[in-house]
Amino acid sequence: MSEIDPGVVRYVADLARIALTDEEVDRFAAQLSVVLDAVGKLREVDTEHISPTASVLPLENVLREDEAREGLTVEEAMRNAPARDGDLFRVQTVIEERPSGG
Amino acid sequence: MAEAGTIREIAAALRSRRTSASELARAAIARAKADAYNAWLVVAEDHALVQARAADERISTGDAPLLCGVPWACKDIIGTKDVETTAASRILDGYVPPYSATVVERLDGEGAVMVGKTNLDEFAMGSSNENSAFGPVHNPWDPSRVPGGSSGGSAVSVAAGEVTFALGTDTGGSIRQPGALTGIVGMKPTYGRVSRYGVVAFASSLDQVGPFTRTVEDCAIVCQALFGQDPSDATTMPLPVEDLRRDLDRGVKGMRLGVPKEYFIAGIEPGVERAVRAAIRELESQGAAIEEVSLPSTDSALGVYYIIQPAEASANLARYDGVRFGLRVEGPDLVETYKRTRGAGFGAEVKRRMILGTYALSTGYYDAYYVKAQKVRTVIKEEFERVFGKVDALVTPTSPTVAFGIGAKVNDPLQMYLNDVFTLPVNIAGLPGISIPCGLSEGLPVGLQVIAPYYKEATMFRVAAAYERATMHHTLRPTARDSRPQEVRS
Numbered sequence: 001m002s003e004i005d006p007g008v009v010r011y012v013a014d015l016a017r018i019a020l021t022d023e024e025v026d027r028f029a030a031q032l033s034v035v036l037d038a039v040g041k042l043r044e045v046d047t048e049h050i051s052p053t054a055s056v057l058p059l060e061n062v063l064r065e066d067e068a069r070e071g072l073t074v075e076e077a078m079r080n081a082p083a084r085d086g087d088l089f090r091v092q093t094v095i096e097e098r099p100s101g102g
Numbered sequence: 103m104a105e106a107g108t109i110r111e112i113a114a115a116l117r118s119r120r121t122s123a124s125e126l127a128r129a130a131i132a133r134a135k136a137d138a139y140n141a142w143l144v145v146a147e148d149h150a151l152v153q154a155r156a157a158d159e160r161i162s163t164g165d166a167p168l169l170c171g172v173p174w175a176c177k178d179i180i181g182t183k184d185v186e187t188t189a190a191s192r193i194l195d196g197y198v199p200p201y202s203a204t205v206v207e208r209l210d211g212e213g214a215v216m217v218g219k220t221n222l223d224e225f226a227m228g229s230s231n232e233n234s235a236f237g238p239v240h241n242p243w244d245p246s247r248v249p250g251g252s253s254g255g256s257a258v259s260v261a262a263g264e265v266t267f268a269l270g271t272d273t274g275g276s277i278r279q280p281g282a283l284t285g286i287v288g289m290k291p292t293y294g295r296v297s298r299y300g301v302v303a304f305a306s307s308l309d310q311v312g313p314f315t316r317t318v319e320d321c322a323i324v325c326q327a328l329f330g331q332d333p334s335d336a337t338t339m340p341l342p343v344e345d346l347r348r349d350l351d352r353g354v355k356g357m358r359l360g361v362p363k364e365y366f367i368a369g370i371e372p373g374v375e376r377a378v379r380a381a382i383r384e385l386e387s388q389g390a391a392i393e394e395v396s397l398p399s400t401d402s403a404l405g406v407y408y409i410i411q412p413a414e415a416s417a418n419l420a421r422y423d424g425v426r427f428g429l430r431v432e433g434p435d436l437v438e439t440y441k442r443t444r445g446a447g448f449g450a451e452v453k454r455r456m457i458l459g460t461y462a463l464s465t466g467y468y469d470a471y472y473v474k475a476q477k478v479r480t481v482i483k484e485e486f487e488r489v490f491g492k493v494d495a496l497v498t499p500t501s502p503t504v505a506f507g508i509g510a511k512v513n514d515p516l517q518m519y520l521n522d523v524f525t526l527p528v529n530i531a532g533l534p535g536i537s538i539p540c541g542l543s544e545g546l547p548v549g550l551q552v553i554a555p556y557y558k559e560a561t562m563f564r565v566a567a568a569y570e571r572a573t574m575h576h577t578l579r580p581t582a583r584d585s586r587p588q589e590v591r592s
Contacts, residue, residue, distance in 0.1 A: 009457060016416060016460040017423070017437065018453055019445030028454055031515050035458065038516055039405040039471070045478045052476030053483060055307050055337070056532030057294050062336035076200035080427035089425055092436045 004032045105263025106130060109172055109320045112266060116161050116171050123161065123171030123215060127154035130173035130217045133264040139240040139249070141258040143178045144219040146185050153215045160213050168323055170213030175259040175268040178219035179226055180311065181300040182206055185216075189302045190234040191224045193422045193429045193447025203300025204332045205269060205311050212327050217265055220255030224449045225419065226276055226304045228252050229521040230511065233451040238508055241284060242580035243546055247505040250280030250521075253314070257284045260314045261580065267324050268314040273305050274407055275501075275525025277312045278537035282500035282549020285539045285578060287315045287566070291325060292557050293532030294339040297332035305414040306337075308407075308529040317576055318538060318567040322346040325559060341557060349564035355389030359565065360493035364400035365524055370502040373543025378499045381540040381550045384572055385497065385565070393493055397485045402478050403527040408519060409462045409475035410530075416459030422447065454515060483531040490555040495565050498524055500537040500549030524551060534559050538566045539575040547578070 006029045013020045020028070074087050083090040106126075107115070115121045127150045134145045150173070157171035176182060179189045181199040183206075188194040202210070209216070223233035231239040231254025239254035241247045242262040249258045253270030257280035260268050270277040272290035281288020289312045296311045303309065313324040329343040361382060366375060386392045424430030424443035431442040448456065462471040489496065501521055511518045528535040533553055540550035550569065554562035570576055 004461070008461070012457050012461045012464065013453075014441075015464060016456045017420075017440040017444055018448065018456055019438075019441040020453065024450070024453065028457055031454065032458055032461075034516050035408060035519070038519075039408050042402055042405040042409075042471075042474055042478050045399060045402050045481060047474065047477035047481065050477045050480050052473055053480040054476060056483060057337060057339065059294075059337070059339070064333060072200050079200065080197055082424055082428070082430035091425055092432075092439060094436055 004029050004036060104129070106133070106173060106266045108317055109168055109266060109323050112172050113168050123154040123157035124151065126171060126173055127151055127215050127217070130215075130265050134175075134217055134259070137259075137262065137264060139242055139245065139258045139262060140237050141220055141239050141255040141262070141264070142175075142218050143188065143190065143221050143236055143255070144186055146216060146218045149185060150215050150217045153210070153213075157213045157215060167212045169209065169327055171215060172267070173215045173217050173265045174209065175218060175220050175256055175265045176206065176216055177222055177253050177256045177268070177270045179222055179271055179302045179304075180206060180269060181302070182216070182219065185219065187219065187302070188235075189225050190222045190236055191447065191449070191452070192235045193444070194427075195235070195429065197427055199300070201300060204297035204334060205328055206300070208327050220253070220259055220268060222255055223252035224452050225302065225415070226252040226271055226273055227415070227451050227455055229275065229279060229518055230506070230508075231255065231280070232508060232512055233449055235449055240508070241505045243285065243505065246507055247546070248283070248508055250283035250501070250505065252276040254280050256314050257281055257286060257288065260316065261286050263579075266315070267320060269311055270314055271301060271304070271309055271311050272529065273308045273411060274529050275522040277314065278525050278535055278549065278551060279501050279521060281314055281537040283505040283547060285547030285580070287318055287321050287536065287538050287576065289313055289321050289325070289536040290528065290534060291329065291559060292534040294337055295534070295557070295559070296328045297335040297338050299332055299334040303418040305411040306418065307414060308411060318536075318563055318570050319347065319350055321536065322350065322563050339557075344560060346560050346563060349560045350567040352564050353388060354385055354565055354568045357390045357495070357565065358393060358493040359385060359390045360393050360395035360489055360496045362395050362397045362400065362489070362496055362498060364397050365498040369520065370499060371504065371543065374499055374502060374504065374548050377541040377543055377548040378550055381569060381573075382497055385569060388568055388572060395489045395493060395496070397482075397489060397527070399478065399482050399485055400527060403482055403530055404519060404523055406475045406478045406482065406530055407522070407526045408458070409471050410479065412455040412459030413462045413472055414459070416456050416463065419452070419456060451515075479530050482527055486531045486533060495558075495561055496553040497565070498551045498553065500524060500551040504543050504546035504548060528553055532556070534562055536562050536566050538570060539578065540569070540573070541575050542578065
C-alpha cells in the first residue's frame, strides 16, 4: 500500500501544526507505511449493512439544570500562561492592521 | 524498609494503633525517594504529610473509611491541584493544575494519602514506558527490561512495594499490560463507570481510569471509591454502584467461562501460553465449565484501534498550542509558533500518532479509514455481546509476551503496537477487564486476563479472586529487587 510518502507526511504535519525535521519526515513515512499496511486488514471485514460506533455508551443529550456554579478564578485560569498582559493571554498579532489611507 | 501492606492489613494496623497514617506516609515517601526504577516524577512529600495528619485525626474519631491513611501513587496524566502534572511531556513541563480530577477528589474524600506522581509514556502513548520525556521506567523483576506501559510508573510503584495502590489509565491496555508484566493486579472498568474529569484526554471513546493493587480485594475496594456518575463528566453512566466485594468468596463452581480461540495465536510466547492454559485448568478444577468460543474479528481490532485512537488523540492534543499553558516556542508568526511549540514539545511517538490520526481524518481518507474503523468497531462489539449470551466471563492471556528488553522494540512501532492485541479489543467494546498474576515464565510474571460483560465488574472480581485464592501467585515478589539498574535516566 505505502500511501504515506515524505510529501504526505509534510502535508499532514502542516495540517496538524507540527514542525518536523527532514530526518523525522523520512522516518515517519517509512514507519507509518508499515503501520497502515497492518491497518489495511480492516478492508477485509464486510461492513455493508453495519452502522458506525462513535461511542459504546447508550447515552445521548446528557442535560443538567442551568445553574451558576463556582468556577476557576481569573488568576487560577491564568497562572500557567506562557505570556500574559494583565488578565489576557498574550499572543502574536493574528490580523495585520490595514495600511492607513487605503 | 518494609513494603507497603494491603488495604485490609493497613486498615487493621491503623485501627489497633500499631501504626499511624503519618508513619506509613513517611515510610512510603522514603521508599519512593529511594526508588531505583525511575517510577516517580514527583514525590509530593509535604502534600502527603498534610493528608496523613488529617487521616490520623479522622481515624482517632473511630469513623474512617477503609482507604483512610492508605498511601497511593497517581499516574502523572491525572490532574492534581497544586501538584505538577506533565503527562510525561515536555509540552506540559512545569504545568500545575488549578483543580484536581474527580478520581483524586474521591480518594481525597476517603482520606487516602497521595504520595506523588508516577512516570508514563508521554500522553499515555506507548506499551513500554520508553516514550516518557523523563526517561524509561525499569522493571523490578529485571531492571534491563520494560515494566510495560503506558502506566509503567504506577505499576512499578505497587510491584516494588512502595505504595499500596496506584491509579493508571487504560486506553488499549495501559493498566492491564503493565500489571501483567510486573506481576500485580491491574484493572480497567467498564467504559462509563469512572469519571475522566480532570484527566488529560488521550482517546476519549476508549480511555478509562483504574487501579493497580496487590490483590483482587484491594482492587474492588479502590473501585468502590472510584465508580459512579460525575456531573462534570457526561460520559459517566447514571447507575447505582453495587457492593463490588459481594461475590469475592463465591468461587467459580457452576460458572461458564469462555476461552476465545483467537487469543492463542502465533506470536504468543510458549511460556505465556503454558501459564495461561494452566490457569484455565485450575478454574476448571474448581468447578467452572470451560467453553471454547470464537471472536472472529479479533485480528481486525489492531487496525480499528490504530485509526480511532490516533484520530481522537489528534483532536484532543490540538489544545497544546502554547497559548494558555505549557511550552511556547516563538516563531515569526502565530502559525509558526504553533508548529515550533508542538515540534519541540512532543516526542517521536506522539508526533507519529498525530500524523497518523490527522491523515485518517483528512479529506479523501475519512470514509476509507475513520468511518470504516467505526463500522468494524460495531462488529467487534457485537461479537463480544453474542459470546456473553453463552458465557459469564472470558479468560485470556493479558499480553502475548513477558517483559521485553529496554530498547528492543523502540524502532519498530508495529511490533510495539502488537503488545496490546489481547487488551485493546476490550477498550474497543468498552468492556471491563482485569489482569491478575498467573505465575512466571523464564522468571518473569505472566498475566491472566478476565473480561466480563458491561457493568459486571463484581462477576469479574469473583473469577479473579477464586483463582488468586487457589494459586497464591500474587504473593510472588521480584527476585531482582536488589540488582539496581546501571543507569536510571537515559
